[in-house]
Amino acid sequence: MRARALVVPRSNGEAVRRRLREAGLLRSDLEILAEDDRIAFPLVTAEGAPGEMGEISEREFREVAPAAPEDYRDLLPGTAMEKERLPRSFDVVGDIVLVRLPEDLVERGPEIGEALLRFVPGARIVGADHGVHGRERRRRIERLAGSGGWRTRHRENHVELEVDLERAYFSPRLAREHARVAAEVRPGETVYDLCCGVGPFSVLIGADGRARRVVAVDANPDAIGLLRATVERYGLGGRIEALEMDVVQFVADRPPAERVVLNLPHEGIKYLPSVARAVARSGRLHFYEVVPRAEREQRAEAVVGTLVGGAAWSVVEWHLVHPYSPSSDLLAMTLARGPE
Numbered sequence: 079m080r081a082r083a084l085v086v087p088r089s090n091g092e093a094v095r096r097r098l099r100e101a102g103l104l105r106s107d108l109e110i111l112a113e114d115d116r117i118a119f120p121l122v123t124a125e126g127a128p129g130e131m132g133e134i135s136e137r138e139f140r141e142v143a144p145a146a147p148e149d150y151r152d153l154l155p156g157t158a159m160e161k162e163r164l165p166r167s168f169d170v171v172g173d174i175v176l177v178r179l180p181e182d183l184v185e186r187g188p189e190i191g192e193a194l195l196r197f198v199p200g201a202r203i204v205g206a207d208h209g210v211h212g213r214e215r216r217r218r219i220e221r222l223a224g225s226g227g228w229r230t231r232h233r234e235n236h237v238e239l240e241v242d243l244e245r246a247y248f249s250p251r252l253a254r255e256h257a258r259v260a261a262e263v264r265p266g267e268t269v270y271d272l273c274c275g276v277g278p279f280s281v282l283i284g285a286d287g288r289a290r291r292v293v294a295v296d297a298n299p300d301a302i303g304l305l306r307a308t309v310e311r312y313g314l315g316g317r318i319e320a321l322e323m324d325v326v327q328f329v330a331d332r333p334p335a336e337r338v339v340l341n342l343p344h345e346g347i348k349y350l351p352s353v354a355r356a357v358a359r360s361g362r363l364h365f366y367e368v369v370p371r372a373e374r375e376q377r378a379e380a381v382v383g384t385l386v387g388g389a390a391w392s393v394v395e396w397h398l399v400h401p402y403s404p405s406s407d408l409l410a411m412t413l414a415r416g417p418e
């Protein structure tokens with residue numbers, strides 16, 4: 079845009095900029111222009127500008143790009159109080175954005191979707207997340223804005239996973255857990271990743287290379303198909319075996335492994351006695367469970383109490399992964415099988 083300018087030698091640039099700003103004469107909607115050894119300042123008006131410091135002239139200036147909003151809600155109309163009622167958080171999985179909408183905001187879904195699509199860099203589609211359902215924990219999603227399906231690649235802990243949010247479970251909120259467990263693997267271990275979903279534990283452990291072997295098991299054929307696609311892309315077929323199988327059937331005839339992950343937080347407890355038998359002596363079991371908040375302090379010891387059958391079990395540590403509902407939490411427990 080063409081505008082009135084004060085053009086000064088570069089050596090005076092900073093002093094002039096300060097003077098113009100203090101006098102309210104510097105236009106903030108246009109970018110200051112650097113020429114070889116001179117600087118051109120866009121002026122609100124030439125009146126009162128320190129013409130003695132340079133030359134009053136005209137220049138073509140670039141417009142200053144509007145500052146990106148810090149909150150997607152600023153892209154929507156409404157008062158501050160109305161915006162406060164909109165969902166604050168959302169999840170990003172690859173190029174997909176998921177948002178949970180309370181009942182009273184369902185009608186505003188499409189405009190919330192459009193705002194998120196504009197706000198999240200690289201977003202392709204936005205969906206209303208209706209939670210995971212059934213044994214296979216498939217997600218129900220309703221498109222709010224954008225286009226395409228729910229398959230994507232999600233980068234997490236330096237690996238890129240094949241994900242299809244409608245067909246197989248995946249949550250980006252477990253990234254730290256995946257990394258934490260992978261970091262605990264010792265050289266030469268065999269790892270069983272039970273209820274592996276699309277395999278975030280397995281792929282990270284396999285890619286790291288310390289484990290001798292990883293066996294990933296899930297009853298959902300779509301989850302196993304996605305995991306196999308990731309394994310193939312990384313050329314990890316020699317280290318990671320992905321099996322479509324029921325967890326009980328799998329542990330029935332397998333030799334014990336040094337490390338076992340069981341991430342089936344609502345009903346894993348019913349498989350725990352058989353899964354525990356698949357843990358080698360001195361091995362570790364990483365168990366996840368959704369627990370009523372009031373019980374969480376005692377829960378890990380109570381879980382160990384269910385593990386009868388010869389070997390001594392103990393709690394190495396437990397921690398909160400994240401709150402699950404207003405009255406329950408997702409806990410991670412590391413349980414150790416004794417040497418005897």
Ligand SMILES: C[S@@+](CC[C@H](N)C(=O)[O-])C[C@H]1O[C@@H](n2cnc3c(N)ncnc32)[C@H](O)[C@@H]1O
Binds near residue numbers: 252
């Ligand atoms: C919470 S999700 C898995 C999460 C995955 N470990 C992760 O970190 O992303 C639970 C998975 O258990 C699988 N599942 C449920 N019951 C099963 C069973 N009896 N045997 C094998 N897999 C089962 C579901 O298909 C689902 O993929």
